[in-house]
Amino acid sequence: MNWNRxxxxxxxxxxxxxxxxxxxxxxxxxxxxxGLLLALPLAxxxxxxRWLYPPVLWLTTVLYAIPSLAFFVVLIDxxxxxxxxxxxxxxxxxxxxxxxxxxxxxxxxPQETLAAATAMGFGPVRRYVQVQLPIAVPAIIAxxxxxxxxxxSLVSVGxxxxxxxxLGNLLHDAQIYNRPELAWNSVITxxxxxxxxxxALVGVRILLTPWMPSATxxxxxxxxxxxxxxxxxxxxxxxx
Amino acid sequence: MNVINFINAFFSDGAHWHGYDGIxxxxxxxxxxxxxxxxxxxxxxxxxxxITGHYGRGGNVxxxxxxxxxxxxxxxxxxxTTLALGFGMLPVMIPLVVLAVPPILVTTYxxxxxxxxxxxxxxxxxxxxxxxxxxxxxLPVALPLILGGMRSAAIQIVxxxxxxxxxxxxxxxxxxxxxxxxxxxxxxxxxxxxxxxMALATLAVFWAATKLTVSPGVRRSS
Numbered sequence: 001m002n003w004n005r006x007x008x009x010x011x012x013x014x015x016x017x018x019x020x021x022x023x024x025x026x027x028x029x030x031x032x033x034x035g036l037l038l039a040l041p042l043a044x045x046x047x048x049x050r051w052l053y054p055p056v057l058w059l060t061t062v063l064y065a066i067p068s069l070a071f072f073v074v075l076i077d078x079x080x081x082x083x084x085x086x087x088x089x090x091x092x093x094x095x096x097x098x099x100x101x102x103x104x105x106x107x108x109x110p111q112e113t114l115a116a117a118t119a120m121g122f123g124p125v126r127r128y129v130q131v132q133l134p135i136a137v138p139a140i141i142a143x144x145x146x147x148x149x150x151x152x153s154l155v156s157v158g159x160x161x162x163x164x165x166x167l168g169n170l171l172h173d174a175q176i177y178n179r180p181e182l183a184w185n186s187v188i189t190x191x192x193x194x195x196x197x198x199x200a201l202v203g204v205r206i207l208l209t210p211w212m213p214s215a216t217x218x219x220x221x222x223x224x225x226x227x228x229x230x231x232x233x234x235x236x237x238x239x240x
Numbered sequence: 241m242n243v244i245n246f247i248n249a250f251f252s253d254g255a256h257w258h259g260y261d262g263i264x265x266x267x268x269x270x271x272x273x274x275x276x277x278x279x280x281x282x283x284x285x286x287x288x289x290x291i292t293g294h295y296g297r298g299g300n301v302x303x304x305x306x307x308x309x310x311x312x313x314x315x316x317x318x319x320x321t322t323l324a325l326g327f328g329m330l331p332v333m334i335p336l337v338v339l340a341v342p343p344i345l346v347t348t349y350x351x352x353x354x355x356x357x358x359x360x361x362x363x364x365x366x367x368x369x370x371x372x373x374x375x376x377x378x379l380p381v382a383l384p385l386i387l388g389g390m391r392s393a394a395i396q397i398v399x400x401x402x403x404x405x406x407x408x409x410x411x412x413x414x415x416x417x418x419x420x421x422x423x424x425x426x427x428x429x430x431x432x433x434x435x436x437x438m439a440l441a442t443l444a445v446f447w448a449a450t451k452l453t454v455s456p457g458v459r460r461s462s
Contacts, residue, residue, distance in 0.1 A: 065439040067399030070432035073416055077242050077425070146310070153313040157403060171319040175423065180323040187316035194311035 001180045010173045010182075013163075021189065024166035025056040028152040029197075031087045035094030035147060042095070043102035044128070053103060060096040068093075070156050072161050090154060090234030094147035101143025105136030138212070152194040154171050156186065167193075243429055250430025269439060270401055270411035277336035277397045282390065284337070285344030293352025293382070294369070294374045302349050307355065309342030314400050322407040332404045339400060340393035347389025351382035384454050391446040398442055402435050412438060 007017050015023060046053040071089035079085045109132050118133045133140075156168025163169045167186045174183035250256060257263055292298045314335065321331040355378045363377045379386075405413030415431025418424075 022289070023290055062440065062443065065443050066436045067402045067439055069399070069402050069413065069416055070435040071441075073420070073428045073432045074243055076428075077246075149307070149310045153311065156313045156315045159315070160403070160406060160417065163317075168313070168315060171316055174319065174323060180320070183316065183320045187313055187320050190313040190316055191311045194313075196310070198307060202251050 003181055005179065006181050006185055009170070010177060012171065013169050017185075017189075020170070022191065024152070024155055025168050027083055027086055027155045027158065027164075028090065028193075028227060029148065031090035032094045032144065032147050032151050034087075034091045035098050036144065038091070038139050039095050039098035039102055043099050043106065046099065046103050047106050055194065057100060060099060063092055064096040068157050069160060070157065076161060081164060083158075083164055086155060086158035086159060086164050090151050091210065093154070094151055097147040098140070098143045098152075101139050101146075102136060105139025105143075106132050109135045109141065134208070137208045138205060141201055141208075145201045148197045149194045152190060152197060155191060246422045246426045246429040249426050250433070251396075256430070266410060266412050266414055267434065267438070270398070270413075273332070273336070273401045273404075273409065273411055274394065274397045274442075277333060277340060277401070278390070278394050280333070281340035281344055281393055281397075285341045286348055286386075287421065288380070289345045289348025289386075290352060290374060293349040294370070294378060296353060299349065299353070301445055302346050306342050306346040309339060312339070314396075315403050315406075318400070318404055318407055327408045332401075332407065332409050336397050336400055336404075340397050343396065344389050347392070348382070348386050351385030351389070352378055354385065355381045380455050381458055384450060386407040387446060387450050387453070391443070394442050394446065395439055398435075398439050413460050 009015065009017055009020065016217055042056070046056055068089055071092070075085045075088055079088065086214050113135070114127065117127045122131065128195065134203060156165045156171065159165030159168035163172065165171075167190050170182045170186035174180055174186070256415055258263070289302075292302065317338065318332065321334050325331040325334075349421040359381070360377055362372060364375045368377070399404060401409065401411050402413035402416065405411060411432045415427050415434065419427030419429075422427040
């Protein structure tokens with residue numbers, strides 16, 4: 001192992017270290033963003049139609065159990081060995097984490113608060129955007145943190161389907177060129193990106209929820225409304 | 241549906257059902273690796289989670305462990321341990337266990353913390369020993385959540401053991417990795433189907449285990 005060549009990225013990857021980081025972040029974060037945009041209306045539907053939530057929860061648990069590699073290779077037939085093939089499953093996984101998080105967050109808004117908003121003349125749309133969503137922010141961010149961190153870690157698996165794994169591609173080069181330091185680079189950089197993204201989301205939450213007392217927002221990673229009930233197993237599943 | 245045709249072709253080919261690369265062998269290998277890793281992870285995570293949860297200490301350390309466990313890229317870790325230790329069982333078991341311990345540990349801790357205090361106080365007032373309180377009062381109540389954590393860990397192991405075929409482990413991932421190299425898409429899709437089936441079977445096993453072991457009283461209240 002030659003630590004001096006830690007940042008010496010082989011030219012077949014067509015990117016330098018920072019380029020790979022950019023690629024990795026794009027492949028990991030776009031799916032989370034897409035997942036959030038899909039999860040918001042879906043969660044709202046689940047809050048409105050209570051009977052819809054158990055089957056949705058069941059479906060998401062099943063989808064989440066499907067290993068990423070199996071998901072990737074089945075998609076190859078439709079989208080080829082491309083970035084999109086990696087990003088579609090990651091979108092589904094983040095959806096799975098975000099829907100229960102948003103539903104629980106929105107449901108945790110007290111009835112009195114909603115009644116007060118209605119009494120002030122808020123329509124359903126305005127009440128959702130200005131009252132329910134802001135109060136659900138801690139729960140949504142908790143879900144986003146899990147989705148983002150696991151998405152960043154999963155992108156590497158894309159290497160197996162034709163070098164679509166950004167930093168994960170270093171793992172392949174580490175083996176074929178017998179340069180273990182490249183594998184270490186991949187693991188350390190990816191873990192650091194995950195930790196930084198996690199910290200950034202915590203920062204966003206502190207900015208978005210100025211009303212929360214600093215003691216609870218500093219010390220507790222989970223907002224009071226979201227307990228580890230069996231109903232939200234997806235939050236813990238996400239570690240893979 | 242193209243994929244359905246591939247799946248059909250894979251499973252109806254008699255050659256896929258025999259020998260060291262046959263479906264029964266690969267399936268059994270996958271089950272073996274997964275059970276072994278889950279057993280080791282549970283042997284580490286459960287006792288620590290139960291005891292820290294009982295005394296309510298170390299929550300901050302555990303949440304750090306959870307974040308670290310999530311941030312570590314599964315696949316990268318697998319390649320790093322293989323490069324460092326050579327091919328074999330140990331370099332695969334290490335990442336599998338490292339990745340399975342945090343969900344078990346953290347959920348067990350959270351599960352013990354979420355037990356209603358009054359029954360615990362009542363048990364203590366009746367003169368039960370601490371070990372009895374832990375095993376006969378808190379554990380049965382916390383069991384559904386603990387099993388949930390074990391399920392997350394198991395699913396994670398099954399999915400990572402698939403990827404481990406890349407670093408020469410047997411199991412169902414072999415079909416996917418070999419198929420990709422051989423440009424044999426039928427094999428790839430067949431392997432993916434088996435892996436997905438295995439993950440769903442894991443869900444089913446834990447669902448059944450929850451039904452069997454969780455006391456009816458606990459189930460009703462939750």
